Amino acid sequence: MKLIGYLSALLPLALVLHFTGSTALAQDKAQARIQASSIQILMVQSDEVKLPVEFQLALYENLIEQVQKTNKFQHVYRDGDTAAANAADLVILHSNVYGFKKGSEGKRQVTTVAGATQIKVHCLFTEKAGKSELAQDVTGNVRFIGGNLRATFDFAKKVAQIVVTNFQ
Amino acid sequence: MEADISILLETGHFYFALTFVSNSLCRGQEERTMHETDVQIGNSRLDEEKSNMKMFRALTILFAATVVSMGVSSLAVPCLAQDAKTGNVMSFADTKQVLGLEGLKHNVTGTLAVENASLVFTKGKKKVVVPAATIQEVMTGKDTERTIGGTVGTLTMFAPYGAGRFLSLFRTKIDTLSIEYLDPSGGVHGAIFTLPEGNALDAKKALLSQGAKTSVPVEVEAEAQAKPKEKKQ
Numbered sequence: 001m002k003l004i005g006y007l008s009a010l011l012p013l014a015l016v017l018h019f020t021g022s023t024a025l026a027q028d029k030a031q032a033r034i035q036a037s038s039i040q041i042l043m044v045q046s047d048e049v050k051l052p053v054e055f056q057l058a059l060y061e062n063l064i065e066q067v068q069k070t071n072k073f074q075h076v077y078r079d080g081d082t083a084a085a086n087a088a089d090l091v092i093l094h095s096n097v098y099g100f101k102k103g104s105e106g107k108r109q110v111t112t113v114a115g116a117t118q119i120k121v122h123c124l125f126t127e128k129a130g131k132s133e134l135a136q137d138v139t140g141n142v143r144f145i146g147g148n149l150r151a152t153f154d155f156a157k158k159v160a161q162i163v164v165t166n167f168q
Numbered sequence: 169m170e171a172d173i174s175i176l177l178e179t180g181h182f183y184f185a186l187t188f189v190s191n192s193l194c195r196g197q198e199e200r201t202m203h204e205t206d207v208q209i210g211n212s213r214l215d216e217e218k219s220n221m222k223m224f225r226a227l228t229i230l231f232a233a234t235v236v237s238m239g240v241s242s243l244a245v246p247c248l249a250q251d252a253k254t255g256n257v258m259s260f261a262d263t264k265q266v267l268g269l270e271g272l273k274h275n276v277t278g279t280l281a282v283e284n285a286s287l288v289f290t291k292g293k294k295k296v297v298v299p300a301a302t303i304q305e306v307m308t309g310k311d312t313e314r315t316i317g318g319t320v321g322t323l324t325m326f327a328p329y330g331a332g333r334f335l336s337l338f339r340t341k342i343d344t345l346s347i348e349y350l351d352p353s354g355g356v357h358g359a360i361f362t363l364p365e366g367n368a369l370d371a372k373k374a375l376l377s378q379g380a381k382t383s384v385p386v387e388v389e390a391e392a393q394a395k396p397k398e399k400k401q
Contacts, residue, residue: 043356052309053305053307053309053346053348054266054307054309054344054346054360056358057268057346057348057358057359057360058266058267058358058360060356060358061267061268061357061358061359062267077355078351078355078356078357079355079356080350080354080355080356081351081353081354081355082353082354083353105312105313105314106312106336106337106339109314109325109332109333109336110333110336110337145322145325147313149266149267149360
């Protein structure tokens, strides 16, 4: 009887703590999210590694397409777009490739385990003034089905996921 | 039977000849086993041999189909750059737009043309025009793709006895053409095309002659692409 009494006394307390805790966590998460109405995606750079031009262009184009699909921004500006200069609440996405391993589609299909293509990119979101907002390393892979350029699509999907998680 | 095969071969029906041979071989063996089973072999052995025969026949047909499709693909379509000679038009049929052109889906096959100081990609009624003067970079490369690709190619991955893996060994050489161009507001765009082998450099030459820019001259790229071949020799 005593035990039931204790438990019944603790239950409301536990419920109150649970809800206050979760709302506080949600507020923290909301506060941590970056607010921006538009984004400018700069051309992917590859200072450290030699990246074939088709991979560079595919990374850039897939990135723009996937970020547009997130619907988090009113405008997605391309590199060099003059209209971006007048945009308020603009964040700029810089991408720098620091690792690239070109695999082989043939090897992948024949062996399943060999011939993977991998692209490692350092992504940096900054304000217009240059202040860093968010930095993350993202890896794009293709391990089984698809051509080598599919690694760029994988990378773009992951960046889009980061945008969804971190932007309001 | 030999006369039938020779007629088929003479008339160029290589695939039918192969199928005919395989069928006739299988039929003969099946007949033999039928006789033996009545006397000696049990039902399970008969089933096993029948399934083996079916597998052999299926593999023979698959092999013949592969050989024929490869032969036809190399002979049939005139994939070379067709210099239309209508003014300054130069068109490249069977060009795949991998990505990058506005208003088109990825991996669309159409015709790439260089005409009136523009790059024009046509797919059915859809036509995308990129002025050559806005093209900042043109690069070419070489690659390979599966001879049997697309949905059928993906489905073959699930074929039994590793047939899909075997078919993926058959690959077609292709050229890649990558361009970087600017839109009216100054935004950078990139587009990637794949063309039948030996056409990318011609396309690049045509684009450069119409006002496109590049950081790597055609001659340098041609030399760079020829080097791996020399090493092999």
